[in-house]
Structures are given as C-alpha cells and as structure tokens.
Amino acid sequence: xxxxxxxxxxxxxxxxxxxxxxxxxxPLSSVLAPGSDPVVLARAMRDVLGLGExxxxxxxxxxxxxxxxxxxxxxxxxxxxxxxxCGMRETAPEGPWRVVAGLExxxxxxxxxxxxxxxxxxxxxxxxxxxxxxxxxxxxxAEAVRRGVRSVIVLDLARVGGGAGVGTEGLLAxxxxxxxxLEIIAGGGVSGVADLxxxxxxxxxxxLVGSALHDGRLGxxxxxxxxxxxDPGAAYKKQT
Numbered sequence: 001x002x003x004x005x006x007x008x009x010x011x012x013x014x015x016x017x018x019x020x021x022x023x024x025x026x027p028l029s030s031v032l033a034p035g036s037d038p039v040v041l042a043r044a045m046r047d048v049l050g051l052g053e054x055x056x057x058x059x060x061x062x063x064x065x066x067x068x069x070x071x072x073x074x075x076x077x078x079x080x081x082x083x084x085x086c087g088m089r090e091t092a093p094e095g096p097w098r099v100v101a102g103l104e105x106x107x108x109x110x111x112x113x114x115x116x117x118x119x120x121x122x123x124x125x126x127x128x129x130x131x132x133x134x135x136x137x138x139x140x141x142a143e144a145v146r147r148g149v150r151s152v153i154v155l156d157l158a159r160v161g162g163g164a165g166v167g168t169e170g171l172l173a174x175x176x177x178x179x180x181x182l183e184i185i186a187g188g189g190v191s192g193v194a195d196l197x198x199x200x201x202x203x204x205x206x207x208l209v210g211s212a213l214h215d216g217r218l219g220x221x222x223x224x225x226x227x228x229x230x231d232p233g234a235a236y237k238k239q240t
Contacts, residue, residue: 001200002053003223004083004185005045006210007038009071010059014038017057017160017210025059030214039074045213046080049220053081055100055187055208061087062105072097083117083153092116100153103140108132114148117185122156125167137171141179151183155208159189166190169202176203192217196226 008017008025014036015025027036032044038056045051054075061067067086072095076082082097089107092099101112104121109132112118120137121128127137134143141152152175154168166172166186175184186199187208196218199207212218 001196001204001226002206003051003196003226004053004055004187004206004208005042005049005051005213006055006057006187006208007041008057008059008210009038009068012038012068012071014041015059016214028214031216032214038071039078041214042075042080043078046078049213049223051080051223053083053206055083055085057085058087061085062102063087065089067093069093069095085119088116098151103133104128106130109134109143109147112144112147112149114150116149117151117153117183118144118149119153119155120144122154122158122168124158125156128157138174141175145179145182150181151185153185153187153208155186156188160187160210165195166199169198172199172202172204193222193226200226 008015014028016028017025030041032048033040042054045054058068065087072084076096083100084097085100085102086092087105088099088101089105090111098117100119101116102119102121120140127140129140134140144152154172156167159167166189172184172186183205185206185208186204190196190207190209191212196207209218
C-alpha cells in the first residue's frame with residue numbers, strides 16, 4: 001500500500017482541511033516546512049517523508065471550475081506522481097498528472113471514462129451525487145467500473161481532518177472482493193499507524209493522508225515501519 005500526501009489548495013495557499021467545511025479552512029501550518037506554499041510542502045513530503053505521490057484538491061476549481069494549471073505543472077516538476085481533483089464536470093485539462101473525477105462535481109456518469117480516477121465522494125456515508133446517478137455507494141462504484149474506470153478513491157469528507165479513521169471499511173472490503181483488479185485508494189480521517197495497518201489488511205492499494213503528516217503524528221519513521229512504500233511511480237505502473 002502506498003501513502004499519498006494530501007494538499008487542499010485555494011488561491012495558491014495550502015489549507016488545513018476539517019470536515020469538508022471549506023469556508024472554515026485556514027492556512028496550513030505544517031511541521032514539514034514553514035509557510036503554506038503547496039509546492040514547498042509537496043517537496044517536503046518528498047524529501048522529509050520519502051513520499052512519491054501527492055493528491056491535490058484544487059478548491060477554486062472545485063468551486064468555480066477554474067483549474068490552477070500553473071500549480072499542477074510546478075508540482076509535477078518536482079518529480080512527484082500527481083493526483084489532481086480539478087473540479088471536473090465533463091472534461092478536464094490533460095498533463096503529467098492523473099485527473100480525479102469527483103462525484104461531487106461530475107455532471108453525470110456519462111463523463112466517466114478509462115484513465116480517470118473516480119472519487120466516490122461521501123458525507124457521513126452518503127454519496128454526494130447529483131441527478132443521473134444510481135442510488136447507494138455500491139451501485140455508483142459498479143456504474144463507474146462499467147464505464148471503464150480502473151481506479152477509485154473512497155473519501156468521506158465529513159471525516160477529513162477528524163482523525164477518527166476513514167469509516168468506510170465495510171465498503172472497501174466489498175470493493176476489494178468484488179473488483180480484485182481495481183486500484184482502491186481510501187482517505188478521510190487517517191490518524192496514525194493503526195488506521196493504515198487496518199487499510200492494508202483489507203488489501204487497499206493506497207491511502208490519502210493529510211493532517212497526520214502535517215501535525216507530525218505520522219513521520220518518516222512510522223511510514224518506513226509500515227508495510228507500505230513510497231514508490232513515485234506506483235499508481236502509474238498499476239495502470240499500465
């Protein structure tokens with residue numbers, strides 16, 4: 001299982017995410033590096049923690065659909081594997097990154113295609129789905145896979161920054177059993193080694209981790225001690 005560092009960014013500033021209440025997000029203070037520059041923080045995730053992949057939630061794009069392409073290219077220039085939630089509705093900018101197609105913003109299931117990373121966005125276990133989607137998390141995952149998706153993120157926004165675990169273990173276990181070849185990434189609420197070990201025991205391929213890295217609960221020593229790796233090409237190799 002590989003660990004993916006998380007950065008929530010608005011107006012070029014990395015923010016501290018909590019419970020999906022985006023209006024309340026303030027500038028991030030991280031033990032990894034001073035300031036809230038997302039490129040500096042991503043570089044520290046690479047150099048201090050040994051991570052090779054970063055997930056960026058572009059909050060401006062998620063809100064109004066204007067992606068920060070300059071930021072994406074700067075992060076890719078650091079040699080990091082990059083997952084970008086750029087608020088995709090129907091199409092998304094191409095580049096040296098993988099596009100995260102979030103349930104929260106997608107116009108409908110017809111926008112899904114092979115090569116996208118589908119994010120099953122939940123709030124308190126309830127899908128953030130608009131009209132046109134099937135009901136229930138399992139039916140939505142099945143629809144995404146039917147449309148060619150080979151990678152799925154399961155993210156409960158209500159748990160982001162809460163440190164109480166991802167809370168989606170039942171769904172994740174079902175997905176692993178139902179779709180053995182699917183890349184599954186879990187996030188929201190990872191607080192420490194025990195949470196990561198639990199996800200690894202389910203056969204999950206990757207974990208999104210933000211607050212626990214930035215406040216020091218998970219450092220390089222803890223990550224090295226896990227049955228995880230920080231191969232910067234891991235997600236890309238799985239797709240080929």
